[in-house]
Amino acid sequence: MPLRCGLIGRPQCGKTTVFNAISAANAPLRTEVHRATVTVPDARFRQLVELYKPKKLVPATMDMVDIPGFAEATGTDRERTAALLLQVREADVLVHVVRCFERGEDPVDPIHDIEVVDLELMAADADVLQRKVERLEKRVRSADKQACQESEVCQRVLVQLHDGRPARQQGLTQSALESVRDCNLLSLKPVLYVANVAEVEAIGGPHVEALAAHGVQGGSETIPVCGRDEAEISELPEQDRAAFLEALGMEALSVERVVHAAYRELGLVDFFTAGEREVHVWTCRQGDKAPVAAGKIHTDMERGFIRLEVIACEDLIGHGSEAAAAEAGKRRLEGKEYEIRDGDVVVVRFSPPRR
Numbered sequence: 001m002p003l004r005c006g007l008i009g010r011p012q013c014g015k016t017t018v019f020n021a022i023s024a025a026n027a028p029l030r031t032e033v034h035r036a037t038v039t040v041p042d043a044r045f046r047q048l049v050e051l052y053k054p055k056k057l058v059p060a061t062m063d064m065v066d067i068p069g070f071a072e073a074t075g076t077d078r079e080r081t082a083a084l085l086l087q088v089r090e091a092d093v094l095v096h097v098v099r100c101f102e103r104g105e106d107p108v109d110p111i112h113d114i115e116v117v118d119l120e121l122m123a124a125d126a127d128v129l130q131r132k133v134e135r136l137e138k139r140v141r142s143a144d145k146q147a148c149q150e151s152e153v154c155q156r157v158l159v160q161l162h163d164g165r166p167a168r169q170q171g172l173t174q175s176a177l178e179s180v181r182d183c184n185l186l187s188l189k190p191v192l193y194v195a196n197v198a199e200v201e202a203i204g205g206p207h208v209e210a211l212a213a214h215g216v217q218g219g220s221e222t223i224p225v226c227g228r229d230e231a232e233i234s235e236l237p238e239q240d241r242a243a244f245l246e247a248l249g250m251e252a253l254s255v256e257r258v259v260h261a262a263y264r265e266l267g268l269v270d271f272f273t274a275g276e277r278e279v280h281v282w283t284c285r286q287g288d289k290a291p292v293a294a295g296k297i298h299t300d301m302e303r304g305f306i307r308l309e310v311i312a313c314e315d316l317i318g319h320g321s322e323a324a325a326a327e328a329g330k331r332r333l334e335g336k337e338y339e340i341r342d343g344d345v346v347v348v349r350f351s352p353p354r355r
Contacts, residue, residue: 006091011069021230
């Protein structure tokens, strides 16, 4: 399944405008969920397509979900917030759009806006953890070792949530993460911030700097975006976009910067299978070993894995063909302990398992 990014933020932060800038979906600026699938920009994929001229192209894709803005919800608004949190729960990474532009007399306060949304996520997490602690009580009383460990971890996370610290900033060990995995904690999801500005000149302004500093403290990246201008550019024919980007002093559209930042937050890498029949991009976790990567292509390849034949994409493109790259010593044979690298072009050798 494609990576799923959930766009979150306060009402009127320009989130749907940023969604349109990323997806070119031209979604209406109404309070509803919008969805789009975007192609992950990758110059290497285009180069491989030019080299092989395949019959079929399969780029990497990402699902973008524009989730209506979080207000400081109380009373009847809680039902609406609960519905929004269900959408957040399905996301792999959260793209938190933060207003860094003036809007009437409403002051610009990016840190406050972040805290309002974080409080909603942490409140939802606290409810889930408290319910789990209550479910474990009977087993804890009977001295069930696993239940005692999970209950202790849940209560420890709860205390820090009540102190205003999201789960992703609590330094949870792998063992602790296993104890809360079934809770699907919202504040544990990786986050990147989008600083939405009204004009390119504001990208280096104090509000963006404050947001970036806050992101660094929490281990999150900040991407400045001029949502209004980029949404308009995204509607232009692709061949006309470069001139407008240059006029604005920008190197790339939001889709490229946000998608690549999401990859970094999740620790993802792309590798390729390529030939005259098909050029295909596959995505796995950084550090995944060769059999796991092969399993992304087909489960039989993981079960019957023998070895990988690997050429780095830049070597393949630079030499112009697989044969030339191999002659130059750029083709490698890698075994089960090899960790797949971003940009590997692979051929999987495997023995089909018996049925």
